[in-house]
Every structure is written in C-alpha cells, then in structure tokens.
Amino acid sequence: MKFSKTIAFLLLIFAVYWSYKALMPTYHSDQDSALQSFSTDRALVHVENIAKEPHAVGFPGHANARGYVISELKKLGLETTTQEGYTAGDWANLSKATNILAKIEGSSEGKALLLLSHYDSNPHSSFGASDAGSGVATILEGIRAFLAENKTPKNDIIILITDAEELGLNGADLFVNNHPWAKEVGLVLNFEARGSGGPSYMLIETNRGNGTLIEEFTKANPKYPVANSLAYSIYKMLPNDTDLTVFREDGDIEGFNFAFIDDHFDYHTALDTYKRLDKTSLAHQGSYLMPLLNHFSEVDLNNLKSQDDFIYFNLPFFNLVSYPFEWIWPMFGIAVIAFVLLLITGFKKQRLNLKDLFGGFIPLLVTLVINGSLGYFSWSALKWWYPDYNDMLHGFTYNGHTYILVYAFLSLAVCFWVYHRFRKISTPNLLAAPILLWLIVCGMVAIYLKGASFFIIPLFGMLAAFMVTINQEEPNPFLLVFLVLPAVFIHSPFIKMFPVGLGLKMMVAATIFTTLLFFLVLPFFGQLKNKDRFAYLSVFLFAVFSISAHIKSDFNEKRPKPSSLLYVHNADKDSAIWATYDYRLIDWNGQFIGGKKRIPKAGEYKTLPSKYRSEFTYVADAPKKAIAAPWIDTLKDTIIGNDRVLELCVTPKRHVNRLDIYTNPIKLSSAKVNNFQLSDYFLENRKNRLITHYITDNDYTELVLSFPKDLVLELTFYEASNDLLTNTAFTVPERPKNSIPMPFVLNDAILVTKTIKFE
Structure with missing residues (x-):
C-alpha cells in the first residue's frame, strides 16, 4: 500500500503539471507546412517586420508599420482601403487614426465576420511585437491559409486593422461610428496581448447572454480553449478596454477576445520585441483563428444574441465544458443533500463523531488565516526587501513566476504541517469541514458571482471521495487521486493566473487557491501518515525557489530596470526642473537629479494622467533652455446668450508628440476639439482634464x-515631446543597457507648461 501511495502521489504531481501543459499547443518549426494550414513561422515573419521599431501614433515607425500591413494584404489579392479621421473616443484622447480595411466577399447576404487587431504600439518606446503585432500577424497568416483553400465563404469576411487603440480605442471608435461596413458586422474575433507569452485566454463581449456564443464556439471546436465563466463574470464587472468593447457598446455587436497575458513585465515596454515573443503563444492564437474562421464564415451570424447565460470552463481531454445557469441551484442542492446523507451515514457507521468533526475546523481555519496573511502581505514585504521593485509599475517582476512557486510551496508547507498536528483525527472527520467550506463558497458564488459556479464540479469529486473514506478503512489511493482530478485540472491554473494577470499584489489569490485546492485533495492527503515529511519537502522547495528568486532579483541587460527622466519648463515662471518617477535612481538619471534632488510637496507639480496615477518622486532645479512654448491664438471670443464662446488655436513651435489641456474647476456647456464634439457625459464627469491630443505631423x-x-476660465497647456535624449539643446546620454524607459508615464520628454486665464 505504501508503494501504491507513492505512485499515486507521483500521478497527482503529473496531473498538476498536465493542468498547465494541456492549455497550449506545442510549437515546432512549420515554415514548410501545407499552404492551407496556419504556420507560426510564417506569422513570425510578419511580427518581425511590424516590430522593427516603435510605431506609436505620431512617431516615424507608425507609417512604416501601416505600409507593411497594407502591402501584405494587397499581396493576398485583397482590395485594401484606409479610413482616416479625428476621434477622441470615450476617454478624450484625440488622435488622427488611420484604419486599414479589406474584405473577402461571401456568397450570401447575411451578416459579416470581422477579424480585428491593431497595428499601433504604445507610446513611446514599445516595439509592439506582442501588443499587437502578434494579432496582426495571426490575421495575415490565417487569411493567407484560408484563401489558399480557394473556397468562397458564405459570409463576408472583413479584415480591420485599427489604429490608435493604445490611445483610447480611437480606430475602433472611428470604424463603428463612421464606416458603412460596421452595420454589416455580425461577429468580431479580436486578437490581442497583454504580455509576451503564456496561454491565450478567450473572453466574450456581449450585451446579453453568452449562451449562443458558447454553443457556436464549442461547435467550432478549437483544440486548446482556455476560458471560463469566472473570468467572464469578472470581466463584465470591470471597465474593459479593448477595441471589441467599442463594438459592443456602440454597435451592439458580439465578439470574442483572444489575448495572452503572461510575461507581463514586457507589456508596453521596450522589451515587447520579436525575440521575446513566445512562439507557442502565437501558435495558440493560430489554433483559435483557423477553426473559428472556418466555422463562423459559414454559419448564420444574424442570430447570435441570446438571453441565456452558460457556465463554462476548459478541462483537459474535454476541451470546453458548458451548461446553463439554470443548473446552478439544482446542482448545489444535490451537493447539499449528498453531504447531509453522507454525514448521516458516517454517524450510523460510527466513522464520524462530533468531537473530531468539529476538531477538523481548527486546521482548516488555521491554514486559511496563515496562508491568507502570507499572501496578503507578500508584495509589501517583497518591495520592502527589494526597493527597486517599486519601479516595476506592472507589479509583476522578472522573477515573478518564481515568487508564485515560493508562496505556493510555503502555503503547502503550512497545510501539511498543520494537518500533521491533527493526524489523530481520522480522514472522514477531517473532510467534513472543508466540504462545508466549499459548499458555502459555492452558495456564495451562486448568488454573487454566478460564473464561478463550476466550482461545484470538483466538490462532487470530493463528496464521492468522502463516501469512499466513510465506507472503507483503507481506500484505494489511485481511486482517491482519480476523484480529485477535476479539482486539480480546474483549480491549479488559478494559482498562477491571478498573480500573472493582476500582479504580485494578488499573491493572496495564489496562497488561498493553493490552500483551497489542498482541502479538495485532502481525501488523498489524509491517507498519508507522515505529512510532516511533505511539510519538510515543501519547506525545502520553498527555500530553493526563494534562493533562485533572490539570485534573479537584480537588474541586468536581460532584466533591465525601468527608469525615467523629464525636463519640465514652466513658461509662465520661466523656470525649469528635472523630474523622475523612480523610487530608486540609477546613475543615468542620478547625474541630473541625484545630488540636488528633493521630494516635491503634494500638489506642487501637476503630472499628466498615467495608468497607475504615478506622481513625481524626485525633482531638482534644472538649467533654463530655449524651449519654445506653443503659440496660442484666440480666434473668437464672443457672448451668445448666457454663454461665452471661445475659439482657440494651439500651434507647436517645435516638434511635439502630445498636448494635454486642463481647466480650472468649471462647468463647460460644450467643447469641440479639431471639430470633434466631446460628449455631454464626459463634460459632466470629467474633473479638470479637458483633452489629450496625440499629435501627428x-x-x-x-x-x-x-x-x-x-465665470472665469483658466486653461493650462502641457506640451510634450519625447526627444529628451536626442534634442541638441541637451546632453542626456543613452540609457545603459541594463535599463529601459519606464512604461505608463510620460518619459524621456521635454515638457512645457503654460497657463492662460480668460476673465
């Protein structure tokens, strides 16, 4: 029996490994594969060409990326057009977007299938290989393979490669609200990235139920679906920001997002390059596109809307499993009844007793409290021990995956050690508490987070194992491992998914899921007599991975430290400062700020909006340079009724990339920028920010x-150019190779501020 338990334990470890391995296809060189099949290697050629240089809106590489995509579509024999226009989206981020469009004519008059990605990269240093060169490459290669079959689809297939997605979904806004083809679209497949590797997750965008979409997705039968209705439920509650969101909100058009999110430290940085893109992730995108393209180009896209929602989740060997929301409460009721009946049976057979049963709650609560606390304080502790991590604004470090292992094994050590202390309590008595806890969890999610109701599936396996332990003194270890496999396959990926997707600040999710999974596997672990040995093994692995994480905690050319530097000139006061967002300066920016640095007072300097609301950490007086402020010309100033109407024109006197305009706290009746009308909703809900113009030419x-x-109107203008390192008026050297521009903030910039008051 001891040998059997050892083999069963090894099978359990393999199941954990397989729960991750089965999520993605295996990459292999396929450059010479059949022309009718998707080739990852051929798609990589597109990524390499698109990501040769940063290509954000207004930067030199932008036109080159656009020209490449247009030329490749024309090579496929497709008539390719562009759509150009100003738009500010819902975020008041104005830009001139240039979308790229092509169409494959179908044989019917039904709704069209639209393939979507974007070709602009994030300002100012990102090469945009993953985000979203990979999406563009997936579509180009997928369409090439589809056309090689020489068949006419039933539905029109529209290819839309949008512009200015990074600035506020502007290209999608321009298409949905202004292009005649938008009314023809029945379904959108959007390919994105929020990192440079890992599995590609499927997320639905719909204003109604997901039932029909899930049914059709299942019929298309992609081989490696990674999707679950928990992520779908959370996604619906959050402010979403992909191009597909515009289709749903403004056009009531359904669609699927496909995005990989791992290696998040590369996202929107100079590390988002061709070489760092995970080829397996690109292959995963292709494994979605081809079956979905073949399926949705033939089915009726007029009837995809549904009032029904489905629970769904991916499972090895079964692909996507789904069932209606209507099953949630019946399944929960069955689980409750089964638990009550098993309790009655256990007491009748004298396998359960009240003292030990209640005693089983002690290790459960102790492990939850300890592991929850370890996860909750982990990120704060790491930033205290390694202060440089404060400058990783992503919240996910280069050694972040190792930290997930560190805290997972530490949590396991706690679980094994605590339950070893209660080894005198029999396994059936130990199981009652975690089953009750999981019933409470399932009941709560059935009320507040219905998409997570598939948590009941592993619980059925645990209930079956509970029945086995009640009826057998020495249950077969292989049977127990088999019964807990659904728990391993479903919950193991969550241990990694939450910290990867939301940052190491969500390590608490990893430690809690590790603990909850331990509870689900307790029918097998409870049979192990020497749990302390597994605790020692877990501590050993915790130590090994902790040392590994420490060794890789420094910065070098492969793991460069983000850094920032700005020159800020106040045209009104004729003064200048150096500024940075860094918590820990490096020699490169320290030579300008270090010796004279001071911490700015709260509100002393206004900083432009950024994803994480970063403020200047240090400033220092800087020499005044002859930096020209913008020319601000008043074209009209008149009174119409009870309103004063101002018309201004702001013209740069130097090459610039961005203009931000703020007002004093004042209610604006209306606002128009470059003939684009800002919405009443935005004007009602804005604070002081009026507009950000990402400038082209x-x-x-x-x-x-x-x-x-x-009323008195006060306008403050922030005009920025990302040329601090190349402007001849300055002598700022290039960064060392062990540093990159800090993302999500205005960086490497010369910023001029000017305020005008209209009394």
Whole structure:
C-alpha cells in the first residue's frame, strides 16, 4: 500500500503539471507546412517586420508599420482601403487614426465576420511585437491559409486593422461610428496581448447572454480553449478596454477576445520585441483563428444574441465544458443533500463523531488565516526587501513566476504541517469541514458571482471521495487521486493566473487557491501518515525557489530596470526642473537629479494622467533652455446668450508628440476639439482634464469652448515631446543597457507648461 501511495502521489504531481501543459499547443518549426494550414513561422515573419521599431501614433515607425500591413494584404489579392479621421473616443484622447480595411466577399447576404487587431504600439518606446503585432500577424497568416483553400465563404469576411487603440480605442471608435461596413458586422474575433507569452485566454463581449456564443464556439471546436465563466463574470464587472468593447457598446455587436497575458513585465515596454515573443503563444492564437474562421464564415451570424447565460470552463481531454445557469441551484442542492446523507451515514457507521468533526475546523481555519496573511502581505514585504521593485509599475517582476512557486510551496508547507498536528483525527472527520467550506463558497458564488459556479464540479469529486473514506478503512489511493482530478485540472491554473494577470499584489489569490485546492485533495492527503515529511519537502522547495528568486532579483541587460527622466519648463515662471518617477535612481538619471534632488510637496507639480496615477518622486532645479512654448491664438471670443464662446488655436513651435489641456474647476456647456464634439457625459464627469491630443505631423489643436459668461476660465497647456535624449539643446546620454524607459508615464520628454486665464 505504501508503494501504491507513492505512485499515486507521483500521478497527482503529473496531473498538476498536465493542468498547465494541456492549455497550449506545442510549437515546432512549420515554415514548410501545407499552404492551407496556419504556420507560426510564417506569422513570425510578419511580427518581425511590424516590430522593427516603435510605431506609436505620431512617431516615424507608425507609417512604416501601416505600409507593411497594407502591402501584405494587397499581396493576398485583397482590395485594401484606409479610413482616416479625428476621434477622441470615450476617454478624450484625440488622435488622427488611420484604419486599414479589406474584405473577402461571401456568397450570401447575411451578416459579416470581422477579424480585428491593431497595428499601433504604445507610446513611446514599445516595439509592439506582442501588443499587437502578434494579432496582426495571426490575421495575415490565417487569411493567407484560408484563401489558399480557394473556397468562397458564405459570409463576408472583413479584415480591420485599427489604429490608435493604445490611445483610447480611437480606430475602433472611428470604424463603428463612421464606416458603412460596421452595420454589416455580425461577429468580431479580436486578437490581442497583454504580455509576451503564456496561454491565450478567450473572453466574450456581449450585451446579453453568452449562451449562443458558447454553443457556436464549442461547435467550432478549437483544440486548446482556455476560458471560463469566472473570468467572464469578472470581466463584465470591470471597465474593459479593448477595441471589441467599442463594438459592443456602440454597435451592439458580439465578439470574442483572444489575448495572452503572461510575461507581463514586457507589456508596453521596450522589451515587447520579436525575440521575446513566445512562439507557442502565437501558435495558440493560430489554433483559435483557423477553426473559428472556418466555422463562423459559414454559419448564420444574424442570430447570435441570446438571453441565456452558460457556465463554462476548459478541462483537459474535454476541451470546453458548458451548461446553463439554470443548473446552478439544482446542482448545489444535490451537493447539499449528498453531504447531509453522507454525514448521516458516517454517524450510523460510527466513522464520524462530533468531537473530531468539529476538531477538523481548527486546521482548516488555521491554514486559511496563515496562508491568507502570507499572501496578503507578500508584495509589501517583497518591495520592502527589494526597493527597486517599486519601479516595476506592472507589479509583476522578472522573477515573478518564481515568487508564485515560493508562496505556493510555503502555503503547502503550512497545510501539511498543520494537518500533521491533527493526524489523530481520522480522514472522514477531517473532510467534513472543508466540504462545508466549499459548499458555502459555492452558495456564495451562486448568488454573487454566478460564473464561478463550476466550482461545484470538483466538490462532487470530493463528496464521492468522502463516501469512499466513510465506507472503507483503507481506500484505494489511485481511486482517491482519480476523484480529485477535476479539482486539480480546474483549480491549479488559478494559482498562477491571478498573480500573472493582476500582479504580485494578488499573491493572496495564489496562497488561498493553493490552500483551497489542498482541502479538495485532502481525501488523498489524509491517507498519508507522515505529512510532516511533505511539510519538510515543501519547506525545502520553498527555500530553493526563494534562493533562485533572490539570485534573479537584480537588474541586468536581460532584466533591465525601468527608469525615467523629464525636463519640465514652466513658461509662465520661466523656470525649469528635472523630474523622475523612480523610487530608486540609477546613475543615468542620478547625474541630473541625484545630488540636488528633493521630494516635491503634494500638489506642487501637476503630472499628466498615467495608468497607475504615478506622481513625481524626485525633482531638482534644472538649467533654463530655449524651449519654445506653443503659440496660442484666440480666434473668437464672443457672448451668445448666457454663454461665452471661445475659439482657440494651439500651434507647436517645435516638434511635439502630445498636448494635454486642463481647466480650472468649471462647468463647460460644450467643447469641440479639431471639430470633434466631446460628449455631454464626459463634460459632466470629467474633473479638470479637458483633452489629450496625440499629435501627428506637428498638427495644430483647435478648441471651441462654451461656458457660463460670468465665470472665469483658466486653461493650462502641457506640451510634450519625447526627444529628451536626442534634442541638441541637451546632453542626456543613452540609457545603459541594463535599463529601459519606464512604461505608463510620460518619459524621456521635454515638457512645457503654460497657463492662460480668460476673465
């Protein structure tokens, strides 16, 4: 029996490994594969060409990336057009977007299938290989393979490669609200990335139920679906920001997002390069596109809307498993009844007793409290021990995967040690507490987070194992491992998914899921007599991975430290400062700030909006340079009724990339920027920020503002150029190779501020 338990334990470890391995296809060189099949190697050629240089809107590489995509579509024999126009989306981020469009004509008059990605990269240093060169490459290669079959689809297939997605979904906004093809679209497949590796997750966008979409997705039968209705439920509650969101909100058009999110430290940085893109992730995108393209190009896309929602989750060997929301409460009721009946049976057979049964709650609560606390304080502890981590704004370090292992094994050590202390309590008595806990969890999610109701599936396995332990003194270890396999396959990936997707601040999710999974596997672990040995083994692995994480905690050329530097010139005061967002300076920016640095007072310097609301950490006085402020011309200033109407034109006197305009706290009746009307909703809910204009070809910014005539309007202009390292007025050297520009903030920039008051 001891040998059998050892083999069963090894099988359990393999099941954990397989729960991750089965998520993705295996990459192998396929450059010479059949022309009718998707080739990852051929797609990689597109990624390499698109990501040769940063290509954000307004930067030199932008036109080159656009030209490449257009030429490749034309090589496929597709008539390719562009759509150009100003738009500010819902975020008041104005830009001139240039979308790329092509169409494959279908044989019917039904709705069209639209393939979607974007070709712009994030300002200013990202090469955009993964985000979203990989998406563009997936579509180009997928369409090539589809056309090689020489068949006419039933539905039109529209290829839309949008622009200015990174600035506020502007290209999608331009298409959905202004292009005639938008009314023809029945379904969208959007390919994205939020990192440079890992499995690609499927997320649905719909204003109604997901039932029909899930049914059709299942019929298409992609081989490696990674999706679950928990992520879908959370996604619906969060402010979503992909191009597909615009289709849903403005066009009531359903769709699927496909995005890989691992190696998040590369996202929106100079590390988002061709060489760092995980080839397996690109292959995964292709494994979604081809079956879905073949399926949805033939089915009726007019009837995809549904009032029904489905629970769904991926499972090895079964692909996507789904069932209606209507099954949630019956399944929960069956689990409750089964638990009660098993308790009655256990007491009748004298396998359960009240003292030990209640005693089983002690190790459960102790492990939850300890492991929850370890996870909750982990990120704060890591940043205290390694202060440089504060400059990783992603919240996920280069050795982040190792930290997940560190805390997972530490949590296991706690679980094994605590339950070893209660080894005198029999396994059936120990199981009652975790089953009750999981019933409470399943009941709560059935009420508040219905998409997570598939948690009941592993619980049925645990209930079956509970029945076995009640009826057998020495249950077969292989049977127990078999019964806990659903728990391993479903819950193991969550241990990694939450910290990867939301940052190491969510390590608490990893430690809690590790603990909850331990409870589900307790029918097998309870049979192990020497749990302390497994605790020691877990501590040993915790130590090994802790040492590994420490060794890789420094920064070097492969793991460069983010850094920032700005020159800020106040045109009103004719003064200048150096500024940084860094918590820990490096020699490169320290030579300008280090010796004279001071911490700015709260509100002393306004910083431009950023993803994580970063503020200047240090500033230092800087020499005044002859940096020209923008020319601000008042074209009209008149009174119409009770409103004062101002028309201004802001023209750069130097090459710039961005203009931000703020007002004093004032209610604007209306606002128009470059002939684009800002919505009443935005004007009602904005604070002081009016507009951000991402400038192309040094274009002007024209404002038409209307406000109550008895109020005073104050406008502050922030004009920025990302040329601090190349401007001849400065002698800022290139960064060392062990550092990269800090993402999500205005960086490597010369910023000029100017305020005008209209009394």
